[in-house]
Amino acid sequence: MAVNYFSLVATHSDIDLETVARLSVGAAQVASSALQDSPALAGAVSLATCNRFEIYGEATSDADIEAARSSLIAAISDTSGLPKSKVSGSFTTLTGQDVPRHLFSVSAGLDSAVVGEREIAGQVRRALVESQSTGTASGGLVRLFQAASRTARDVGAQTALGARGRSIVSVALDLAADLSSTRDLSEKSVVVFGTGAYAGATMALLRERGCTDVSVYSPSGRAEGFVATRGGTALSDEALPGALTRADVVIGCSGSERRVSAADMQQLREGVDRTLVIVDLALNHDFDPEVASVQNVELITLESVRLAAPEEQAESLRQAGELVSGAAEAFQEQAASRSVDAAIVALRKHTQQVLDAEMARVRAQHGCTAAAEEVEFALRRMVRQLLHVPTVRARQLAAEGRQEDYTSALEALYGIEPEDAAAPPPEQSCPVHELEARTGTV
Numbered sequence: 001m002a003v004n005y006f007s008l009v010a011t012h013s014d015i016d017l018e019t020v021a022r023l024s025v026g027a028a029q030v031a032s033s034a035l036q037d038s039p040a041l042a043g044a045v046s047l048a049t050c051n052r053f054e055i056y057g058e059a060t061s062d063a064d065i066e067a068a069r070s071s072l073i074a075a076i077s078d079t080s081g082l083p084k085s086k087v088s089g090s091f092t093t094l095t096g097q098d099v100p101r102h103l104f105s106v107s108a109g110l111d112s113a114v115v116g117e118r119e120i121a122g123q124v125r126r127a128l129v130e131s132q133s134t135g136t137a138s139g140g141l142v143r144l145f146q147a148a149s150r151t152a153r154d155v156g157a158q159t160a161l162g163a164r165g166r167s168i169v170s171v172a173l174d175l176a177a178d179l180s181s182t183r184d185l186s187e188k189s190v191v192v193f194g195t196g197a198y199a200g201a202t203m204a205l206l207r208e209r210g211c212t213d214v215s216v217y218s219p220s221g222r223a224e225g226f227v228a229t230r231g232g233t234a235l236s237d238e239a240l241p242g243a244l245t246r247a248d249v250v251i252g253c254s255g256s257e258r259r260v261s262a263a264d265m266q267q268l269r270e271g272v273d274r275t276l277v278i279v280d281l282a283l284n285h286d287f288d289p290e291v292a293s294v295q296n297v298e299l300i301t302l303e304s305v306r307l308a309a310p311e312e313q314a315e316s317l318r319q320a321g322e323l324v325s326g327a328a329e330a331f332q333e334q335a336a337s338r339s340v341d342a343a344i345v346a347l348r349k350h351t352q353q354v355l356d357a358e359m360a361r362v363r364a365q366h367g368c369t370a371a372a373e374e375v376e377f378a379l380r381r382m383v384r385q386l387l388h389v390p391t392v393r394a395r396q397l398a399a400e401g402r403q404e405d406y407t408s409a410l411e412a413l414y415g416i417e418p419e420d421a422a423a424p425p426p427e428q429s430c431p432v433h434e435l436e437a438r439t440g441t442v
Contacts, residue, residue: 004042004059005099005144008072008091012051012113015090017302021255021283024091025051026079030072031055031136033079038071040064043138045131045145047106050112050168050198050283051302056103056145069093098317100144101328108155108324113306114159114168115317117199121152126197144331149301151327158314158323168281171305173209176249176277179298186210190233191247193217193286194254195226202251202281203230215243217278219256244268251279252286262290265297272296281305319353343407344391346416351383 010020031044034057043058055076056324058070077084092100102111107124109116128145131137155161166289173346177183190211195218206214214232216223223234235243244250244260245268265287269276279300280287292299359376366372410416 004062006057006065007094007099008055010053010091019051024048026171030075034075040067041071043141044136045127047127050281058140068083099331100331102352103148104151104324104328108150114171114309117167121166125149134408147331154322155323157320161320169205172279175300175308178281179277180268188248189213189246190249191215191243193252195222198253198281219258249277252282254283255282261288265291265294267435350416
């Protein structure tokens with residue numbers, strides 16, 4: 001049967017980041033909730049990053065895609081608190097071959113604010129791992145996401161995008177250096193909010209740039225464990241105000257509900273004449289946007305990063321686009337080929353059952369003799385030859401997107417339904433041996 005993929009896409013390209021942030025509240029629970037409520041949904045994987053919220057779903061049939069989509073919209077509405085109409089209007093719905101093409105492009109960094117960014121590939125992998133751990137990823141979605149990760153590796157290895165190693169964090173740090181009194185970050189005192197993926201990437205890049213005075217604050221209390229493996233100093237709630245007063249650069253990556261207000265920052269920086277650069281990379285802002293109005297405070301947002309991101313060379317983008325397109329087409333062909341597997345198995349099962357019935361009659365009449373074995377060998381060879389052309393034709397039709405023609409023909413000609421292939425045929429035994437077993441004769 002065909003795999004019925006669809007995806008709901010909300011990104012920085014289409015809607016404002018505040019709306020993306022509100023939609024993604026409770027993103028981890030959306031898939032499980034929708035699967036419990038809707039039999040039309042076979043699986044779902046959520047992908048939530050700093051500038052996008054996307055859900056990839058698999059419906060139980062093509063006719064169920066709209067019902068499956070509606071179940072996800074309802075779940076997002078419940079977790080975000082937004083009306084269903086607002087949620088539905090905020091997402092672009094993709095179906096068919098547009099689904100793998102989009103996901104592969106996302107995973108390769110071609111749809112990012114910073115084209116070719118490297119963090120997104122890891123986020124795609126983690127989205128799959130998390131959905132597998134919660135049991136929401138169907139087999140079809142596992143194959144889709146694994147193919148996306150392979151495509152991202154190919155783009156990184158075969159184009160100049162991977163060599164540049166640009167990321168949202170690296171562009172943000174470049175901006176921070178430009179706005180500071182000196183560009184050398186190794187001389188700066190830095191405070192990082194958060195302990196997630198972006199915080200980890202930030203710590204790695206700060207180390208590369210020679211920054212040693214780094215403190216980490218976690219609203220959830222995970223800073224101690226975080227700095228134990230990445231370096232830096234963990235900040236308690238009591239120590240945070242003093243660190244913000246001394247800081248030259250503050251990087252927000254946590255997205256917690258505890259937001260630093262402009263009034264708080266005004267009080268903390270009273271009498272400090274050094275420039276403070278605040279980089280807010282959290283989708284749910286760590287800092288009130290009004291902090292930009294505080295004297296000697298410069299605010300860098302995701303929108304600032306997007307506008308400052310350097311344009312990639314046309315040739316690199318062309319090569320990456322071709323790799324993505326080729327991978328998406330190959331994936332679609334493989335999915336179409338798999339979709340006729342059940343029909344092929346059903347035809348073989350039907351033929352095998354006819355053959356087994358005939359051989360049972362031969363053995364009942366002639367016993368399990370050498371002659372009977374020769375007849376069986378000849379018949380099985382003939383069946384293989386007869387099945388060769390239908391099997392090849394099934395693959396050809398699948399590649400052309402006409403797999404339904406094949407399954408319809410099987411049903412019209414033989415009354416075969418592919419679903420019947422789920423259970424293997426019963427094992428046939430020699431009737432003479434069965435008689436001996438019942439009577440005890442040898």
